[in-house]
Amino acid sequence: MILRGVFKDSGGIVQFILFVGIVIIGTVAGSVASAFLIALKSGFNLETINEIMANIADYPVYLREIQFLGQLGTFIFPALLTAYLFGENYKEYLYLNTPFNGSMVFWTILSVIFIFPFLNLITQLNQQMVFPDFLKEVEDYIKSTEEANTRLIKSVLRAENIQAVIFNILIVAVFAAVGEEFLFRGTLQRIFGTMIRNKHIVIWSVAVIFSFIHFQFYGFIPRLLLGAYFGYLLYFTKNLWIPIIAHFIHNFIGIVLFTLYPEDSKQMETVDALGYGDTWWLSAVSLLLFIYAFRRIHSFYLQNVV
Numbered sequence: 214m215i216l217r218g219v220f221k222d223s224g225g226i227v228q229f230i231l232f233v234g235i236v237i238i239g240t241v242a243g244s245v246a247s248a249f250l251i252a253l254k255s256g257f258n259l260e261t262i263n264e265i266m267a268n269i270a271d272y273p274v275y276l277r278e279i280q281f282l283g284q285l286g287t288f289i290f291p292a293l294l295t296a297y298l299f300g301e302n303y304k305e306y307l308y309l310n311t312p313f314n315g316s317m318v319f320w321t322i323l324s325v326i327f328i329f330p331f332l333n334l335i336t337q338l339n340q341q342m343v344f345p346d347f348l349k350e351v352e353d354y355i356k357s358t359e360e361a362n363t364r365l366i367k368s369v370l371r372a373e374n375i376q377a378v379i380f381n382i383l384i385v386a387v388f389a390a391v392g393e394e395f396l397f398r399g400t401l402q403r404i405f406g407t408m409i410r411n412k413h414i415v416i417w418s419v420a421v422i423f424s425f426i427h428f429q430f431y432g433f434i435p436r437l438l439l440g441a442y443f444g445y446l447l448y449f450t451k452n453l454w455i456p457i458i459a460h461f462i463h464n465f466i467g468i469v470l471f472t473l474y475p476e477d478s479k480q481m482e483t484v485d486a487l488g489y490g491d492t493w494w495l496s497a498v499s500l501l502l503f504i505y506a507f508r509r510i511h512s513f514y515l516q517n518v519v
Contacts, residue, residue, distance in 0.1 A: 218301045225408030228299055232404055235291045236396070243286020247279040270368045273377070277369055281384050288392030295400045307399040311452040317513050321446065321455055324506035325462040328442075330488030330499035332435045337489045339434040355430050362429065370471045381468050390460035397423045397440065398447045398456050416444035439463065442507075449514035 220228060254275075255261040265272055269279075293303060300306030344352035369385065372378040397419055405415045420440030424433050443456035474481040488496040 217297060218299070220298045221300055223299075225404060228404050228407065231298070232291070232295050232400065235294055236287065239286040239288075239291040239294075240283075241286075242290070243283045246282045246286065250278055250282065251275060270364050273368045273371065273373075276365060277377075277380055277384055280369065281388065284384070284388045284392040288396040289388075292392070292395035292400045295404075299400075299404075306403070307395060308447060308451055308453040309399075311450070313450055313452045313455060314513075317450060317455060317510060318458060320506045320509040321459050322462050324442075324503050324510065325459050326466070327499055327502035327506055329466070330492070330495040331503065332438070333485065333488035334493065334496040335435045335438065336432060340431045342431070359429055359431055367471075370468060372472055378468075378472055381472075382465065385468055386461050386464040389464055390457050393423070394443065394453055394457045394460055398443055399453050402444055402447065412448055416448060417441055419444055445507075446510065449511055 220231060251265055252262055255265060265275060269276060296303035296306040304310045370381055372381055401422065402415060402419045405418055409415050420437050423440035424436040427436055443459060446456040446459055447453060470484055474484065486492060488499060
């Protein structure tokens with residue numbers, strides 16, 4: 214077909230530039246589609262549109278729809294188009310048709326569950342980071358921005374009925390996992406691999422971008438570690454569905470906890486505190502169990518390369 218694989222022999226730098234351009238176009242398209250949707254549902258009433266945009270946190274339904282369109286435009290569309298332009302077969306390019314077994318999925322799911330207390334500890338330490346005095350204004354700006362983003366996230370997750378819960382699972386767990394893994398591990402990690410020989414540099418570079426793009430400085434380190442883990446999962450399994458499953462389980466657990474326990478409840482405080490303070494020992498146990506699960510996954514890789 215026309216243009217299929219047209220840039221497959223281009224250099225890594227050229228592919229990266231094209232990739233960035235495609236992401237920008239997709240992001241703009243998603244934003245335009247979101248604005249049009251709000252205008253359409255408000256009857257193209259400018260006063261209503263301005264009211265919605267100024268107080269978007271009070272409109273969770275709009276937020277979920279905007280998030281859905283944003284994921285399509287920023288992640289899924291660019292990844293699929295990149296795979297189409299840079300490879301002969303988009304499924305092969307994105308590592309979607311590599312065989313895997315149920316044991317690999319089992320240990321992947323367990324690994325994500327095991328690591329939660331350790332990530333709680335890392336998150337707590339990350340949130341205690343303090344900027345130098347001369348960067349006080351930068352610190353205040355970052356904090357205010359993250360507080361605003363947190364309000365938006367809570368507005369989306371605060372489900373008023375079962376339909377909203379299902380929609381949250383689809384958007385925040387399923388589509389987010391598929392879209393972000395398509396883009397970062399499926400395409401960007403491959404593109405970086407054409408420019409950089411060291412697999413560790415490739416995986417951690419993509420993880421840095423993955424964490425940075427979420428614009429949450431006080432959650433940067435745990436998200437960086439997760440991004441690197443997802444990258445290694447792809448490297449060892451050669452199947453993108455494995456990191457997608459891991460990503461989905463991580464997001465799904467967060468949605469379930471937020472849905473079951475009110476954000477200011479003692480139950481939620483207890484869950485968030487698992488792994489540090491009086492339960493610091495859980496972090497050590499968590500890390501050891503995670504390493505064991507990861508070694509089981511790594512063993513499948515060794516069986517295939519030997």
